[in-house]
Each structure stands twice: as structure tokens, then as C-alpha cells.
Amino acid sequence: MPELAAGGAGDDGESGEEASGGGRRRRPLRTSLIVLAAIAVAAAAGIAATGSLGGDSGGSSNAAPSGPPATAKVQRTTLTDSETVDGNLGFGDASTVQAPAAASGDTGAGQSGQSGQSGQNGQSGQGGASGAGTSTGTITWLPEAGKVIRRGDPVYRVDQQQVPLLYGSFPLYRTLADGTKGADVKMLEKNLRALGYTGFTVDDTYTSDTAAAVKQWQDDLNRTETGTVKPGDALVADGARRVADIKTSTGAALSGNLLTWTGTSRIVSVDLDVQFEDLVQKGTKATVKLPDNSTVEAEVTDIGTPTTAQGSSGDSGSSGSSGDNNSSNSNNNQVTLPVELTVKDQKGLGRYQAAAVNVTLKAESHKDVLVVPVNALVAKRGGGYAVEVVTADGTKLVPVKLGMFADSKVEVSGTGIKEGSVVGVPK
Template sequence: MAETVVQADHEHGAAPAPPPRGRRGRRTVLVASALVVVAAVAVVGALGLGGGGSQAGSSAPPRSGSTVPVTRTTLTERTTVDGQLGYGTEIPLPVKATGTVTWLPAEGTTVKRGGTLLRVDDRPVVLLYGTLPMYRELGLAAGTRQNSGPAGDAEGSGDQGRTDETSGDPDPSGSPAPSGSPTPGGAGAGGTGRTLRGMDVLQFESNLAALGYTGFTVDEEFTDLTARAVKRWQRSLGLPQTGTVGIGDVVYSAGKVRIGHAGVRLGSPATDDVLTYTGTSRKVVVNASAAEDSWAVRGAAVTIGLPDGKSVKGEVASVGKSATAPEGGGGEDGPAAPTVPVTITVKDQKSVGRLESAPVTVEYVGRERADVLTVPVAALVALAEGGHGLETADGRFVAVKTGLFADGRVEVSGSAVREGMNVRIPE
């Protein structure tokens, strides 16, 4: 009876009964199995099963995807670290003047040779150029006969021995000296011969001449002619014209300076830390890891990245000798690695613009490999037996040895790798 009913339903146009559930399930399984097989082929190729030789996977059909050639080039490893642009570390001015500070310059002021650094007891402390510090008073030595010259010349009122823009050059033998005055380079007639000599005298006389006070021989002897030039210099500063330079009257530096912060206030006694200074050229300081500072060699070229995106050239000028641990200790990864200060100079100061202080980046060259075969790092595939390989355009896999990684490329070598061959970028 059931069979008749089924036939009638069919004959009256009823929808055919759906196929048995088990048949649909088998179709799904077959489709899935096919996908697994395709995936398995890809995996076998990528894993390089048996891929140690050039025949490995030679029967595999080519797959779609981009290919790139193996190229020969020079790989350069570049590393970027953080730095700070500024004028360098402020150091105290070696002021030896004693008394009360009566005037201080504004922070950031640039002082050149002959300029006033500060005033102590209302006397100027003058900047001169040199490397030898002021360690003694400079003047005519005791027992050396001074030239009194015409009346009043002892106080610097005379112009004998002076050279300026209007008087022209002095006589090669120096200014005429009255009888009894010491000759340049020697003791005064009838004197004891105790003329003050030394490299500090030469350094001071060089500065005095550079400021336009001449009429004496620039050498290692402080003579009467030197004293006369000193008096004229003192008169221009509003000082008593003694012809003697006190130990606290001048401060030497290698060049012009930029004033830092003051360590005292007006009215306070002059101390060793009364004023700090830096050079006038902007530079970059990097606290480099002491374990990774092999790049920090004096004279090494680096690239400085400024906040506005521009890059300027720099050069390593100095490397600290002592490593210190950063302030604040370490974090979750353990204690912070010790660092050494690396100072980098910028030859073209105009390239920095108006920036005086800013965080910057410093890029330096690490390792370099010249004339090597390279591919994009993305072209590498891992091999089941270990190491790396490349997939050729026709679907083969060849083993390679990797070298330096840099700029998104990697150095590769191997018997089956040649310049110009195309390799596939895995999808």
C-alpha cells in the first residue's frame, strides 16, 4: 500500500524526494578531501620534502604569484638609536676672581674673545682664547727695570709702542725705547734679568695682539712693551692701568662660549660654580649601549633625523670612557644595560635650522656585505629538514644559506642559486 502511494505522489507532480542524507554527506567529504590534497601539495613544496636538490618538486605545477629576480648588490645594516640635540654638557667656567658678583650675562648669550663673562666687584672678567689656564699673575718681574718714558706714560697715557688702525705697523724693531728700558726678549739694562717667561705669556700676548693691542713682540717674554699694551687694554675696560694682569682678570677657553645657567645670584660671593658654559655649536649626545657601541668610533659618519623629518650629516667626535647605568634602574626585563655617552658634531650648523634643543634619531652603519646575491626577505621559505630555501618560478625548491639581513633583503648563497634567476614570493 505504501508503494502505491509513493507512485501516485510522483505521478501527480509531487516534488521528488530529496536524496538520502548519506549521499550529500559523501559529496561534502569529497570536496573537503580535494581541498586537503591541494593544500598538502603546497605544504609539501613549501616544506621542501626531498628539496635538498634542484629536482625536488620538479613535477609540481607552477602556481600563481609574483616573482622577483635574485640580484647582486651591497647590503648595509643600518641601526637607529635615540639622541638629544643641544649644545653639549654645561661645564663650570674656571673663574678665579674673588669678591662679590655684580653682573651676570643672560643664559644663552654668546661671548667672544675680549668679551665680558661677568663682573666681580664691578671689575670685568674677560674671555680670552687658549688651552692653558690662568695660573699666575702676569706682569714685569720683580727687579726688571720698567720704562717710565715721558711723563705719565707709566700709567698708560702715552701711545709709544702702540699700533692701531690709523698709525700703521710698528717699526720692525719695535717702538723706540728710551735709555734704560728693556729690549723685547731681554732684561732691562741695569736690571736683574728676571723677565717673566713662559707659554702662558705667549698665550696672553697672542690674545692681546688679536684684540688690536700691538707694539710688542709676541713671544714667551713679558717685557715693558707688553706692559704698555696691557695698560692700553686696561684703559679700554675702565680698569686701573697697572700693566699687570691679575689671575682673576681673564678666563681662557678654546673658542667663543655660550653662557649656561648661573650658580649664584647677584650679590653672592664668586665661587667655582658661579657660571657654566658650553660651546656655541649644536651637537647630539647619544647614550649608547656599552655592549653595542662598536659603531661609535671617532670620525665615523652618521645620519641625524630631525623632528621635522629632515636628515643632516653628523660625525662622532668623542666617546665616553666610563659606562653608567641609566637612572631609574631596570624594568620587567631586568636591570637596564649600562651606557656610554657618544657626542656627535654637526658640521653644517645651518642645516639644523633654529633648533637649539630637541629629541632626534641617529642612524649608523653596522655590518656591510659587498657584491653578494640577495632576495627580498619575503621570498624565504622554511625547509622541513632545517634551514631556508627559495621557490623557483617553475615550482622547484632549492636550499640556500642566509647571511646578512638589511633593508628588507637577505644575503643568500648556494650551489643552485645564481644571479638573475626568478624566485617566487610565497602567498
């Protein structure tokens, strides 16, 4: 029996890694598939070497040729390199809205600072001030969890005065009055214009016309008509927000954490094993399978920094760990890459607010290529691969070059390989 190659490239065959091209680092899975193919067809290659498959005959001239135990046709299709991983559907990370710090003149001590991390779906979590101290007043209204708050809507009420949401990229940090200039003035005026107030020019200068519009706005909010805007008079975020949880109650003093909120669009989060990181980049397409087996299309929009999560220690014993226990716990650490995917078809997600999902990442596609089942490959003596082509006279081994592996299929090319050809599939 001739020597069989388990996966190396010969003179007329390439490994799947070489044919994939693009300089992408291939995962161990690709090598495993090649080795698996070689093992699965080793018996068939041995039969071919004896001449019973119609190739180079070394047996008796009166030996009747025999066909392969199963066959498949060479197909022309689009082959996509993919991997299915676990994911979670939700609204992304929640950020905390805090009560504004007590004002201290016009120094901006009561500024509305950023509260918590930005949500994973790109919505910033700017809320109340993060500085020390508290404002005076009593909370008289709070939204319910799940409520969506848009520009101009109240986030909460203090002494029955509304504290509305404005859109912008940074919080209010100083008192704005006639004569004030800056980007925060322009941000306020853009919001006033979007809310329907007129009579002023949208620019970076706070004028008496701006003050007049502010008084109208304050009257509609049931606030004292001062014509000035102080830190804490409004909260700023870069878009609509969805209330995740309430941290205080009506009747309580305005202090501490008030609520948490997220973006309004449902996203998919994946803690991706780092061995698959070559599968993702911004713009990578994916298919999300929901618990009811329906699917929606998604796209990778954010890739974080690899993190190490401590694995479950199981029966950890006493807290006074020995050196061996520490070593065991270290082995439980798993490095993952946080990946966020956006789903444009929000209706396609149905009524699911939070759910475990399966995410099939589609990293690379080869269009209009010829493919055969992986186990149709026959390892050639001296390296490389062939397929057993069924002809009118029997069968013959035809050398092939390998391309992408995906979905238990492999891209093949070579002289004598064409769409519709019938190839043997050893069992």
C-alpha cells in the same frame, strides 16, 4: 618531508655571521634574522621537497607545477649594517664658572682653575678658580642665558671692570709681568695679537713691549692700566662658549658659582645599549632624524666609558629594602655606553636647541652587492640556504652564500644568481 636546517651553514652556503667578515663581534640580532628567515620559509621548503616547485620532483608526473605566491627581483645595491637608537640633541654637558679665589701675593693662590667637567663637544670648561676664598668686588653685569661669548668678550663685570674670555688650553695661574717667562706668557700674547694689539713679539717672554700692549688692552676693558695680568683678570677656555645658566645676580658679591656654560655647537648624545657597541667607533657615520622628520648627517666623535644607570624602581615601597627588593633593583641597572656625535650642518638642525631625536648608526657597508628579501631564503636539507628562482619552465632552487643582513634584506652570491633574476617570496 626532508629535514630542514634552521640556520647552519652547509657545503654550499654560509651563515650571515660568517660572510660578514672583518672579525667583528656580531650581535644576537643577526642570528635572530637567520632563524626568522628559516621559519618564514619552512613551508616553502617543504613544498619544494615534494617537487611542486620545479626542483627535484618526487610527486606524480601529471602534477602541474605552481609558481610562488609572491616574487621579488635580485637587486644590486649598497647594503648598510645599521641600528636606530634614541638620542638627545643639545649643547653637551655644562661646566661651572666660579669666582676667582682671593689673591695671595704672586703665589698663584687666586688662579683660575678648571671648573667642572669638559663639555662633551670637546670644549673645556675652564672658568674661575676652584680654590677656597673669594675675591672682593660687586658683580655689576652678567650675560643672558644663551649668549655666545667669544675671545675678548666680557664674561661678567666686577665694579664695572670687564673680565674677558681668552682662548687657551690652561688657566691663568700666576701674575704675568715684565721678565716673566713661560707657556702662559705665549698664550696671553697670542690672544693679544688675535685681538689686534701689536708692538711685541709673540714668544714665551713677557717684555716691556708686552706690558705696553697689555696697558692698551686694560684701557679698552675699563680696567686699571697696570701692565701686568693677574689670575682672575680673564677666564680661559679652548673656544667660544655659550651661557647655559646664571647662578648669581648683579649686585651680589663676587663669590661662589657665577654661571654655567657649554660649547657653541649642537651635538647629539646617545646612551647606547652595550649590545650595540660593535656598531660604533670614532668616525662612524649616522643619520639623525629630528622631530619634524627632517634628517641631518652626523659622525661619532667621542665614545665614553660604559656606565651603569640605576633603572626606575617604580613602587619601591619603604626605604628599608629587603634582600629581595635589593635583588630587584639590581636587575634594573642598565649598562650603557655614552656616545657623542658631531653635526657639521648646524643649519640643518633648524631652530632646535634641545630635542629628542632618532639616530641611525651606520656601522658597515657592502657596496655593489646582490640582495634579496630575507624571507626569500629557503633552508636546505643538510644546512645552508637557497632561493627559489623563477624560470620560463617553472622554478628551481639555487644554493646561495649569505653575506650581510640589513633593512630586511640579505646579501647573496652563487652560481646562477644575477641582477634582475626573479625569486619567490613565500607568504
